[in-house]
Amino acid sequence: MTVYIDVQHMGDPVKKGRMGAAFGEDINQTEAYYTSLYAFWMGMFLRQKGHEVINISDGQYKDRHARVNYYDERNRNSDTPSVYIACHLNAGGGSYAAQFYDSRSAKGKILANLMNEGLLNLPQIRSVKSIPCHNEDWTKNAFYCIKRIGYPVAICCEPLFIDHPPHQELLTVDGMKQLGEAMALGIHNFLELA
Numbered sequence: 001m002t003v004y005i006d007v008q009h010m011g012d013p014v015k016k017g018r019m020g021a022a023f024g025e026d027i028n029q030t031e032a033y034y035t036s037l038y039a040f041w042m043g044m045f046l047r048q049k050g051h052e053v054i055n056i057s058d059g060q061y062k063d064r065h066a067r068v069n070y071y072d073e074r075n076r077n078s079d080t081p082s083v084y085i086a087c088h089l090n091a092g093g094g095s096y097a098a099q100f101y102d103s104r105s106a107k108g109k110i111l112a113n114l115m116n117e118g119l120l121n122l123p124q125i126r127s128v129k130s131i132p133c134h135n136e137d138w139t140k141n142a143f144y145c146i147k148r149i150g151y152p153v154a155i156c157c158e159p160l161f162i163d164h165p166p167h168q169e170l171l172t173v174d175g176m177k178q179l180g181e182a183m184a185l186g187i188h189n190f191l192e193l194a
């Protein structure tokens with residue numbers, strides 16, 4: 001069972017040097033600095049559980065999605081489930097963890113709920129939302145991060161707000177390890193069920 005973990009916001013050959021949302025001038029005050037860390041620990045946890053993990057961190061979103069679909073078609077045996085995680089952190093004054101799934105995907109909703117269940121093990125995460133996303137309204141930015149993914153169950157993952165003080169306690173290397181492993185447990189549980 002393969003999990004594709006995509007650190008978005010960096011490695012775009014057109015938008016060079018971007019690192020996503022920032023709360024300061026330094027590189028360790030940017031979204032992609034932290035998503036790189038939680039993506040690493042998420043991947044290692046899943047590898048330890050016996051899953052195949054492919055990390056993605058370059059290209060425009062449409063190219064990344066095409067590549068993931070290509071890898072997945074090559075590697076998949078019949079109905080073996082696979083998962084795609086677009087790694088983000090949120091900004092803008094909220095206080096919840098959010099997992100966005102394609103509004104047409106029943107499995108996406110289950111995976112989102114399981115990842116959120118894992119996050120609720122962390123005392124800093126008090127509130128979680130599984131949010132269906134589509135091409136209209138405010139959820140379209142999240143949808144854009146996953147919309148060209150084919151067979152893999154896809155999540156746009158926003159586990160905390162970088163400007164919410166209780167969540168900021170997790171903006172450390174160890175905090176990102178906890179965050180990545182908490183969500184990886186949910187992904188593992190999903191793959192066991194699927």
Ligand SMILES: [Zn+2]
Binds near residue numbers: 020021087
């Ligand atoms: Zn983002």
